[in-house]
Amino acid sequence: MPVTEQFDAVWSGADIATLRNGRYDIIRDGAIAVRGDRIAWVGPRGALPPADVTAQFDFGGGIITPGLVDCHTHLVFGGNRSHEFEQRLNGVSYAEIAAAGGGILSTVNATRNASEDELMAAAEARLAMLMADGVTCIEIKSGYGLTLESEIKMLRVARRIAQAYPVQVRTTLLAAHALPPEYRGRADDYITLICESWIPEVAALGLADAVDGFCEHLAFSPAQISRVFDAAVLAGLPVKLHAEQLSSLGGSTLAARYGALSADHLEYATDADAHAMAQSGTVAVLLPGACYMLRETQLPPVELFRRHGVALALASDINPGTSPACSLRLMLNMACTLFRMTPEEALAGVTINAARALGLSASIGTLEAGKMADFVHWPVAHPAELAYWLGGQLAGTVIYRGVRRA
Numbered sequence: 001m002p003v004t005e006q007f008d009a010v011w012s013g014a015d016i017a018t019l020r021n022g023r024y025d026i027i028r029d030g031a032i033a034v035r036g037d038r039i040a041w042v043g044p045r046g047a048l049p050p051a052d053v054t055a056q057f058d059f060g061g062g063i064i065t066p067g068l069v070d071c072h073t074h075l076v077f078g079g080n081r082s083h084e085f086e087q088r089l090n091g092v093s094y095a096e097i098a099a100a101g102g103g104i105l106s107t108v109n110a111t112r113n114a115s116e117d118e119l120m121a122a123a124e125a126r127l128a129m130l131m132a133d134g135v136t137c138i139e140i141k142s143g144y145g146l147t148l149e150s151e152i153k154m155l156r157v158a159r160r161i162a163q164a165y166p167v168q169v170r171t172t173l174l175a176a177h178a179l180p181p182e183y184r185g186r187a188d189d190y191i192t193l194i195c196e197s198w199i200p201e202v203a204a205l206g207l208a209d210a211v212d213g214f215c216e217h218l219a220f221s222p223a224q225i226s227r228v229f230d231a232a233v234l235a236g237l238p239v240k241l242h243a244e245q246l247s248s249l250g251g252s253t254l255a256a257r258y259g260a261l262s263a264d265h266l267e268y269a270t271d272a273d274a275h276a277m278a279q280s281g282t283v284a285v286l287l288p289g290a291c292y293m294l295r296e297t298q299l300p301p302v303e304l305f306r307r308h309g310v311a312l313a314l315a316s317d318i319n320p321g322t323s324p325a326c327s328l329r330l331m332l333n334m335a336c337t338l339f340r341m342t343p344e345e346a347l348a349g350v351t352i353n354a355a356r357a358l359g360l361s362a363s364i365g366t367l368e369a370g371k372m373a374d375f376v377h378w379p380v381a382h383p384a385e386l387a388y389w390l391g392g393q394l395a396g397t398v399i400y401r402g403v404r405r406a
């Protein structure tokens, strides 16, 4: 007598792209059995083991993929910079805009002046668009407060989002994003403050899951970032880095030396950077929205990363300056069109490899027994359509931790 399984729900009637090993790995006419918040079984519907099933659902066609993971966002910020976008297109230079208090400083001011509730409301509107596009896990960075109080305010909003929505949230302290105006000419003093006071305090409050920085001529040097990473290691937090976006400073090699979860942007990454990242298992997070908005002509060296076996992830980088991107799926298209990634690589980039970039690949990113039951049903015939259609509403049913939310 076979032991009868107990499933809370079985979802079937669609082909399943499991994304195991970063491939589509299609199961024709598949079924996913869920127990609690986990996948209990996945395979061809015809091979489903005998089971007591509480609820049965038949999609009647389409594709199921893992829930999408947006592994690099600046979702929480005050105001937006659409007026600067318009000014620039009317011929006002970036220098003039910056001299008038525009650019990142306008976002810093707007974020400092916003209440926690105001930041929450603004972030919720953007989150709703990402969730409607199939996102079930999102990383959210601080970095527009640049005072301890306002960095904490941003991270609290991110934690509130995790409480209020079924989406999984990972938070990142990005105090080393830009030099606050109060510290002009004293960047090393600001880094000391972050290292000696902010990182230990934010870690003690349990508000950050990782520490990030911006390594660039207009932000912080590798030596300064390395001090931030030392403090993160002391506080027991993993690191990530905005690196090689506008020039080659070796930030990604530095990140690899610290076993960083990811190095992000990477337009100017070199062979040595790719080698170091492959050695440390650091994921390359590419951000096509920023590349597009900046009309960047230097593209991230995708072929180099392939050759070295560096995992490629994609993210919206949603932020008010360089990537006001409210669709992660649109980033798949841009990665294919601009970076010549394949639709399969692009989908792996927002599932298993994005999970890796957050240190979550053991629990999300593929559809396998034991993983979190986060998945999306798409009423399409082939997974390449996720990267093919430009915009529009494509996601059908989204299941978060085993539960369908309206």
Ligand SMILES: [Zn+2]
Binding pocket: 072, 073, 074, 242, 317
């Ligand atoms: Zn960013």
